[in-house]
Amino acid sequence: MTTVAIIDYGAGNLRSAANAFERVAAERGQSDVITVTADPDVVRKADRIMLPGVGAFADCMAGLEAVPGMIDLLDERVIRGGTPFLGVCVGMQLLASEGREKVVTKGLGWIPGAVEKIAPSDRGLKIPHMGWNTIFPARPHVLLDGIETGENGLHAYFVHSYHLKTDNPSDLVATTNYGGALTACVGRDNIFGTQFHPEKSQALGLKLIENFLGWAP
Amino acid sequence: MSLKTRIIPCLDVAGGRVVKGVNFVDLVDAGDPVEAAMAYDAAGADELTFLDITASHEGRDTIFEVVARTAEHCFMPVTVGGGVRSIDDIRKLLLAGADKVAINSAAVSDPDFIARAADKFGNQCIVVSVDAKQRLDAKVGGDNRSEWEIYTHGGRKPTGIDAVEFAARMVERGAGELLVTSMDRDGTKSGFDLKLTRAIADSVEVPVIASGGVGTLQDLVDGVTEGHASAVLAASIFHFGTFTIPQAKAYMAERGIAMRMA
Numbered sequence: 001m002t003t004v005a006i007i008d009y010g011a012g013n014l015r016s017a018a019n020a021f022e023r024v025a026a027e028r029g030q031s032d033v034i035t036v037t038a039d040p041d042v043v044r045k046a047d048r049i050m051l052p053g054v055g056a057f058a059d060c061m062a063g064l065e066a067v068p069g070m071i072d073l074l075d076e077r078v079i080r081g082g083t084p085f086l087g088v089c090v091g092m093q094l095l096a097s098e099g100r101e102k103v104v105t106k107g108l109g110w111i112p113g114a115v116e117k118i119a120p121s122d123r124g125l126k127i128p129h130m131g132w133n134t135i136f137p138a139r140p141h142v143l144l145d146g147i148e149t150g151e152n153g154l155h156a157y158f159v160h161s162y163h164l165k166t167d168n169p170s171d172l173v174a175t176t177n178y179g180g181a182l183t184a185c186v187g188r189d190n191i192f193g194t195q196f197h198p199e200k201s202q203a204l205g206l207k208l209i210e211n212f213l214g215w216a217p
Numbered sequence: 218m219s220l221k222t223r224i225i226p227c228l229d230v231a232g233g234r235v236v237k238g239v240n241f242v243d244l245v246d247a248g249d250p251v252e253a254a255m256a257y258d259a260a261g262a263d264e265l266t267f268l269d270i271t272a273s274h275e276g277r278d279t280i281f282e283v284v285a286r287t288a289e290h291c292f293m294p295v296t297v298g299g300g301v302r303s304i305d306d307i308r309k310l311l312l313a314g315a316d317k318v319a320i321n322s323a324a325v326s327d328p329d330f331i332a333r334a335a336d337k338f339g340n341q342c343i344v345v346s347v348d349a350k351q352r353l354d355a356k357v358g359g360d361n362r363s364e365w366e367i368y369t370h371g372g373r374k375p376t377g378i379d380a381v382e383f384a385a386r387m388v389e390r391g392a393g394e395l396l397v398t399s400m401d402r403d404g405t406k407s408g409f410d411l412k413l414t415r416a417i418a419d420s421v422e423v424p425v426i427a428s429g430g431v432g433t434l435q436d437l438v439d440g441v442t443e444g445h446a447s448a449v450l451a452a453s454i455f456h457f458g459t460f461t462i463p464q465a466k467a468y469m470a471e472r473g474i475a476m477r478m479a
Contacts, residue, residue: 015314019289054311055339090339125220126424126447128341128393132221132263132477151219155477157294158220159316159341159393177219200294200316202258 001031002213005046008038009070010063013199017052017088020199024209032213040069048212049074049083053090057099057115057162060090061107071108079110082190084215089160092186092193096164111186111193112167118160120179128161135174135184135196143192143211144174144185147204154204156184156196163195190217221477222441223263223448224465225296225426226455228253231271233279239456251286257455258291260462263477265291266319266396266450269299270371281313288314298346298396307334311342319396321346322369325376325383328390335391344426345392348372349380349413350400365413372400384417392423396450399429406432406453414444426450434460434468441474 004025006017014036025032035042043049051074053060064070077083087095096107099115107115118129132155137144148154158176163183166172173192174185186193192212198205229237234248244252254265265287269280277300284297297310298319307318323330324345335343349365350372365380384395397417399410409427418425424447427440431451440449454460463478470476 013311013314013316015285015312016288016292016316019314020292023292054342056336059336059339127422128424129220130341130394130424131223131447134219155221159294161340197294200292202292205292 001033002047003033003045004035004048004050004213005043006034006036006050006052007043007064007070008036009060009067013054014052017050017199020205020209021050021213024206024213028210028213038067038070040067040073043070043073044077047083048215049078049085051085051087051091051094053088053092053094055090057090057093057101057107058103058105061094061099061105064094074108078191082217084212084217085191086212087191087193088199089195089197092195093162093164095186095191095193097167099162101162110191111164111171111188113165113171115162115164117162118178118182122179125179128159129178129182130159132156133158133176133178133196135176136181137174138172139170141173141185141187141192143187143208143215145211147207149174155201156194156198156204157200158184158196160195164193219475221263221475222469223426224437224462224476225264225266225448225450226257226262226462227266227268227428227450227452228456229268229270229452230280230283231269232273232276233283236270237452237456240458250283251290253456254287254295255290257462258293261466261477262293262462264294264296264448266296266298268319269297271300281309284310284313284315296344298344304334304337307338307342311338317342317344317394319344319346321348324387324392325367325369325378328386331387331390331392335393340391340393343392344394344396345384345387346396346398347380347384347387347417348398348400349410350375363416365416368400372403380413381416381420385420388421388423394424394426395421396426396428397446402430403428404453405430408432408436409440409444409446409449411439411444414440414446418445418447424448434465437465438469438472438474441469442472
C-alpha cells in the first residue's frame with residue numbers, strides 16, 4: 001500500500017492524472033490511496049508525490065508559488081527526505097534551473113538546465129511536437145522497466161513546444177526523435193520527470209505509473 | 218522523424234447522446250458516447266473528438282459528464298468542441314478530463330478570446346476550428362484573397378472572412394492546432410478539400426487536422442500526402458463500420474505514412 005499526493009496548484013489535467021493512477025492502483029490491488037491536493041499536510045504525509053502541469057512555464061511556476069509553503073515542503077520532502085517524485089510535462093520542466101518560455105523564469109532548480117524552445121532541424125516539422133512518438137533510453141532506469149523502447153517500441157503522447165536541456169548528461173534518462181533528439185525523461189536519485197503524458201499514453205503510460213507506485217529509489 | 222500521423226474519430230453528441238448514429242458491432246447501446254469512446258480507444262484511435270451539438274443551454278451540462286466518464290476509462294487525448302465560449306467553459310471541460318478544446322464561433326466574434334485562453338491554459342490545449350467554404354465570388358488568382366471563407370454557428374453563418382488569413386491570425390493569437398473542415402465536402406464522402414487543407418497547413422507552424430468528406434481510406438492518405446495534414450479526422454466511415462481504425466492505419470502505413478500500430 002502506498003499513498004500518492006497529486007499536487008493541485010491550479011495547473012493541469014488533474015482529473016486525468018488521478019484517473020490513470022487510480023486505474024493502476026486498482027489493478028495492483030494493494031489499497032493504494034491517490035489524493036489530489038493543495039494541502040501541505042497531505043503532501044507531508046504522502047509516500048509519493050506527483051506534480052502535473054499543463055500550460056506556460058511562468059504561469060505554472062507562479063501557481064506553485066501561490067500555494068503557501070508548498071515549494072519549501074517539496075524541497076523538504078523530495079530533496080532532503082528522498083520521497084519518490086514524478087513530474088509530468090510542465091510539472092517536469094519546473095524542475096529545471098530556469099524556463100525560457102516567453103520570459104525567463106526561475107524554476108525549482110532540482111535538475112540543472114534550461115527549458116528552451118524546440119528547434120527541429122527540418123523546418124517543415126510542426127510546432128508543437130504533438131502526438132505519438134517513441135522513446136530512446138539514454139541510460140537504464142527502473143521506471144522504464146518492462147516498457148518496449150526504441151523505434152519499434154511503445155508510443156508516448158507528447159504535446160509541447162519547449163523541452164528541458166539538462167546540464168548534466170547523467171540527468172537525461174530518455175529522448176524522443178523529432179528533427180533531432182528532444183528530452184523525453186529526466187531523472188536523478190528519487191526524482192523522475194516525463195515530457196510526455198503518462199496519463200494519456202495508454203500501455204506505456206500505465207506501465208510507467210505502475211513502476212512509479214512500486215519504486216524504492 | 219518518428220512522430221506518427223494521428224487518426225481521430227469524431228463523435229457528434231447532443232444532450233449526452235451520440236447523434237448521426239454509430240453502428241459498431243459490439244456496442245450494447247450505440248447512442249452512448251462513452252461506450253463508443255471506449256470502443257475507439259480499444260481499436261487504437263490516436264485521439265478522440267467530441268463535438269457537442271446540443272442547442273439548448275440545459276443540455277450543455279451533459280457534455281461535462283460524458284467527458285468525465287470517458288476520461289475514467291480512456292487513457293488517450295480527448296478534444297471537445299461545440300459551444301465553447303468562455304474561459305469558464307474551458308476550465309470546466311479540462312477539469313472534467315478533456316485535454317483540448319476546439320473553438321469556432323467565439324474565435325471569430327472575439328479573436329482576443331483565443332489569446333486569453335492560450336495564455337491561461339497553454340497553446341497546446343487550444344484548437345481553433347476553421348469551418349471553410351469555397352467563395353461563390355472566388356476569382357482564382359484574381360484577387361488577393363484565398364478561395365475560401367469561414368463560416369460559424371455549425372457552418373450556417375457566412376462571415377466574409379478569408380479562411381487562410383484567419384487561420385494564420387489564430388495561430389498568432391495562440392492556437393496550438395487547427396481543425397480545418399471543408400463545409401463543401403462535409404458528409405459527401407468525396408474526400409477532403411485538399412487544396413484548402415494544404416493552403417492552410419503550409420501557411421502555419423502548428424499542426425493541422427484535416428476534416429470533412431472522408432469516404433475511402435485513400436482519402437485519409439491524400440489528406441496527409443497532398444493536404445499536408447498532421448492528423449485526419451473522420452466520423453461516418455468509422456461509426457458505421459465501413460472501415461476499422463486498424464484497417465485505416467494499415468492502409469496508410471502501407472503507403473509510407475508513419476503510423477502508430479496498436
